Amino acid sequence: MLLEAKNITFSYTKKKTILDNVSLGIEKGERVALVGPSGCGKSTLSQILAGYMKPDKGEVYFDGKLLPEKGYCPVQLIYQHPEKAINPRWKLGRTLTEAWEPDQELLDDMGIEKEWLTRYPIELSGGEMQRFCIARAMGPDTKFVIADEMTTMLDVITQAQIWELLLHIVDKRNLGMLVVTHNPLLAERICTRVIEFDKM
Amino acid sequence: MKKMNRRTKTVMLVIIIAGILLIISAAGLLMNPALYEPNYAAKKLPPCAAHWFGTDYLGRDMFCRTIKGLSNSIMLGTMAAVFSAFMALFLGIVSASVGGRADKIISYFVDLVMGVPHMVLLMLISFSLGKGLKGVVIGVALTHWPNLTRVIRGEVLQVKNMQYVKASKKFGKSNFQIACHHIIPHVMPQFLVGLLLLFPHAILHEAGVTFLGFGLSVDTPAIGIILSESLKHISTGMWWLVFFPGIMLVAVVMLFDKLGDNVKLLIDPSSAQE
Ligand SMILES: Nc1ncnc2c1ncn2[C@@H]1O[C@H](COP(=O)(O)OP(=O)(O)O)[C@@H](O)[C@H]1O
Ligand SMILES: [Mg+2]
Numbered sequence: 001m002l003l004e005a006k007n008i009t010f011s012y013t014k015k016k017t018i019l020d021n022v023s024l025g026i027e028k029g030e031r032v033a034l035v036g037p038s039g040c041g042k043s044t045l046s047q048i049l050a051g052y053m054k055p056d057k058g059e060v061y062f063d064g065k066l067l068p069e070k071g072y073c074p075v076q077l078i079y080q081h082p083e084k085a086i087n088p089r090w091k092l093g094r095t096l097t098e099a100w101e102p103d104q105e106l107l108d109d110m111g112i113e114k115e116w117l118t119r120y121p122i123e124l125s126g127g128e129m130q131r132f133c134i135a136r137a138m139g140p141d142t143k144f145v146i147a148d149e150m151t152t153m154l155d156v157i158t159q160a161q162i163w164e165l166l167l168h169i170v171d172k173r174n175l176g177m178l179v180v181t182h183n184p185l186l187a188e189r190i191c192t193r194v195i196e197f198d199k200m
Numbered sequence: 201m202k203k204m205n206r207r208t209k210t211v212m213l214v215i216i217i218a219g220i221l222l223i224i225s226a227a228g229l230l231m232n233p234a235l236y237e238p239n240y241a242a243k244k245l246p247p248c249a250a251h252w253f254g255t256d257y258l259g260r261d262m263f264c265r266t267i268k269g270l271s272n273s274i275m276l277g278t279m280a281a282v283f284s285a286f287m288a289l290f291l292g293i294v295s296a297s298v299g300g301r302a303d304k305i306i307s308y309f310v311d312l313v314m315g316v317p318h319m320v321l322l323m324l325i326s327f328s329l330g331k332g333l334k335g336v337v338i339g340v341a342l343t344h345w346p347n348l349t350r351v352i353r354g355e356v357l358q359v360k361n362m363q364y365v366k367a368s369k370k371f372g373k374s375n376f377q378i379a380c381h382h383i384i385p386h387v388m389p390q391f392l393v394g395l396l397l398l399f400p401h402a403i404l405h406e407a408g409v410t411f412l413g414f415g416l417s418v419d420t421p422a423i424g425i426i427l428s429e430s431l432k433h434i435s436t437g438m439w440w441l442v443f444f445p446g447i448m449l450v451a452v453v454m455l456f457d458k459l460g461d462n463v464k465l466l467i468d469p470s471s472a473q474e
Contacts, residue, residue, distance in 0.1 A: 052366050052370065072370075073372070076370065077367070077370070079363050084364065098371060099371035099372075139371070
């Protein structure tokens with residue numbers, strides 16, 4: 001098992017339990033989609049799987065070991081709102097190199113243009129920002145990518161472009177992937193297995 | 201000529217105000233002490249060409265004394281405000297990022313100090329430290345950090361939960377790196393404005409505590425001393441002894457306040473396009 005969540009329970013407030021004893025396993029070589037209606041807890045689970053939040057109960061294992069709390073996380077999250085995942089005060093060149101130094105090949109793969117590096121986030125479109133978020137998360141120690149409704153906020157053409165770019169890199173690097181979406185068509189097309197949130 | 205936009209006007213205003221305050225401070229610092237020494241030949245003169253603000257019962261030139269006093273107050277205010285603001289920056293960041301018990305303890309002291317009237321606390325601190333310059337500076341500094349601490353704590357709590365800060369942590373960045381690269385730059389505007397807005401408080405409280413006799417010693421030309429001395433003589437009709445120093449104190453305090461407000465306008469990005 002590459003990424004495994006065991007008996008995860010989580011709630012933001014005492015009133016409502018979002019995740020109740022949820023378990024999930026993803027094998028090496030699999031590409032899994034997680035689908036479910038809006039507000040059911042997909043993003044919450046993604047954040048827990050990527051180590052952004054600690055579950056109230058249960059554990060997350062990567063490659064047989066507990067997900068590390070400190071240091072570079074092998075499971076990286078691509079967030080739904082790229083503008084929130086980028087420091088608005090930094091030029092994009094700085095954002096791009098915060099985690100590692102991407103080479104020219106990756107920038108070409110991601111379709112990142114040189115002149116964007118000296119701009120601030122407000123001077124870029126959502127799709128352009130999302131390319132930076134992806135490139136930033138593709139460091140050599142990244143083994144698994146969680147894409148949480150990564151393209152929901154983008155127009156159809158940009159969506160297709162970004163997915164093509166990401167899948168290309170994921171194939172090239174042989175990374176594990178979890179795709180969170182509420183679009184069943186997208187899930188069918190790019191994934192080897194579809195998990196419905198309610199049936200977990 | 202192109203019409204000035206608001207931003208340019210604000211920049212000009214900031215430069216002019218800062219210039220006036222700097223000139224007053226420098227004038228006081230470099231002033232020859234002979235200028236405000238007693239001169240028994242010129243006692244109790246009302247304002248005239250030679251003595252713009254008049255002279256007092258010892259024949260001291262009130263204009264020079266006032267400038268010297270303001271300059272002293274500004275220096276003192278600078279020390280106290282800088283000390284206070286850095287204390288607030290440190291405590292605010294610690295409170296928000298360490299959380300738990302540290303947060304509780306800091307918040308408790310914030311509430312405690314804010315609950316006691318500044319003047320009372322100032323008198324106590326200044327008195328227990330033996331009055332004088334040290335007592336006043338420490339007293340003013342120790343009474344003025346809580347407000348800014350609260351503001352900074354709130355800001356840090358907010359930015360700490362931003363997606364880009366959480367992501368940074370998952371890229372293996374340490375808390376220290378995150379504080380230096382994401383958090384401190386984020387609170388810098390609030391810090392600078394808070395620092396500037398501390399000045400008027402610091403100066404007024406310094407004058408106040410000195411006026412009440414718990415501050416600087418009577419031989420320093422400080423505004424508080426000048427005012428409390430002059431009040432004793434106001435019944436003899438020497439109105440200028442109180443009027444000019446008082447007006448100047450109010451003017452300086454208002455200038456600092458205006459400076460803070462305008463810098464706030466400059467830093468606030470939502471007003472950048474106006
Ligand atoms: N930070 C938060 N604090 C409190 N409740 C939250 C928070 N984030 C999400 N929720 C709630 O948790 C539930 C699941 O949210 P989320 O995981 O974002 O769902 P999804 O991604 O499937 O749309 C929703 O009801 C949402 O209102
Ligand atoms: Mg979601």
